[in-house]
Amino acid sequence: MRILILFFLILISGKFFSQIGGTSSFSALNQSFSARATAFGGNYISIKDADVNLGILNPSLLNEQMNNQIGFSHQLQTGGVNSGMLCTSRNLVKIQGFGSLSLRYIDYGKMQETLENGTVIGKFTPADFIVSAGYGRKIKERLSIGLQASLLYSQYSSFFSLGVGVDIAATYINKEKQTLLTLVVKNIGTQFKGFVSKSNTMLPTEIQMAFSHKLSHAPFRFSYLAHHLNYWDISYQNPSNSGKVDPLTGDSIKVIQANIFQKIAHHFTPQIEFLLSKNLHLRLAFDYHRREEYKLTNRPAMAGFSFGIGMYFKRFSLDYGLKIYSAAGFLNGITLTTNPINWKKSVN
Numbered sequence: 001m002r003i004l005i006l007f008f009l010i011l012i013s014g015k016f017f018s019q020i021g022g023t024s025s026f027s028a029l030n031q032s033f034s035a036r037a038t039a040f041g042g043n044y045i046s047i048k049d050a051d052v053n054l055g056i057l058n059p060s061l062l063n064e065q066m067n068n069q070i071g072f073s074h075q076l077q078t079g080g081v082n083s084g085m086l087c088t089s090r091n092l093v094k095i096q097g098f099g100s101l102s103l104r105y106i107d108y109g110k111m112q113e114t115l116e117n118g119t120v121i122g123k124f125t126p127a128d129f130i131v132s133a134g135y136g137r138k139i140k141e142r143l144s145i146g147l148q149a150s151l152l153y154s155q156y157s158s159f160f161s162l163g164v165g166v167d168i169a170a171t172y173i174n175k176e177k178q179t180l181l182t183l184v185v186k187n188i189g190t191q192f193k194g195f196v197s198k199s200n201t202m203l204p205t206e207i208q209m210a211f212s213h214k215l216s217h218a219p220f221r222f223s224y225l226a227h228h229l230n231y232w233d234i235s236y237q238n239p240s241n242s243g244k245v246d247p248l249t250g251d252s253i254k255v256i257q258a259n260i261f262q263k264i265a266h267h268f269t270p271q272i273e274f275l276l277s278k279n280l281h282l283r284l285a286f287d288y289h290r291r292e293e294y295k296l297t298n299r300p301a302m303a304g305f306s307f308g309i310g311m312y313f314k315r316f317s318l319d320y321g322l323k324i325y326s327a328a329g330f331l332n333g334i335t336l337t338t339n340p341i342n343w344k345k346s347v348n
Helices: 002-012 033-040 052-057 260-265 288-295 342-346
Strands: 070-077 080-094 097-107 109-115 121-126 127-138 143-156 161-172 179-193 206-214 222-228 268-274 281-288 305-312 316-326 329-338
Touching: 002 127, 033 052, 033 070, 033 281, 033 305, 033 316, 033 329, 052 070, 052 080, 052 127, 052 329, 143 179, 260 288, 268 288, 288 316, 329 342
Parallel strands: none
Antiparallel strands: 070 080, 070 329, 080 097, 097 127, 109 121, 127 143, 143 161, 161 179, 179 206, 206 222, 222 268, 268 281, 281 305, 305 316, 316 329
């Protein structure tokens, strides 16, 4: 535990956490590619089991249960945007650790290409790609660490961008008490080739911490995710609201600022998993930050909520996740995870 705390203190002292919103590149890194993660609000980093897809979100979760596992994910968003992930993991016996490989992508669909005067000259299909290699290992009985490096590529019409990023993670687990505490520092890196010359920017670096606990005598697992810990105020204030005057009274319209409790709430996502049986899990999460960012003023509805289900069979598992942005948009995701060795055994 002391090593985990020291690790955190060293990281928050880094200069790369001085970024502010709107100055980073490759926002595709913040996409939830796993359906299980989607069901929990987009980030789920606090369970260490056989789900290889979680090892991509948090490399310190890589373990022997993921050996030879392959994950296939596909997600559909409003507006015809598609995204997906292919990943796998392998026990690296010679170097006493566990490795992972993954390919993530976002396809934004066909768009019209126009000149400055609006003349249509053709169509193009913008896309983002992330190729990653990860490594995790146990350094003590209850403590494991992980590192993941990513090569980033974006192609928008005739423009393209390249970048590199690194994720660093540490996880403390107490199997007897069925608790887990983890820390992940995501997206440390930068563009080395911008879309235009001299436009290189840093990646959307983010510190996350999460805690999970499984009740001993009830089928519930509770998790709490704290995100964007390298920023204090992540609430959004529309700059166009400042300076407005009521046309009837002539008085200035007061811009409502988030109070301290709301600013804290923006950082936390409670998550719960109902373990109905060995083969069926139900999932629920609420992201206050996403609700405040995306909800429609007159129809907040279920903005910020996410749901999902996990079904576990003998040779494969199937996960579904639904993340609600607002009444106007949502994301559906499905993930199939399997181990080829299980199919070989069935044939023999």
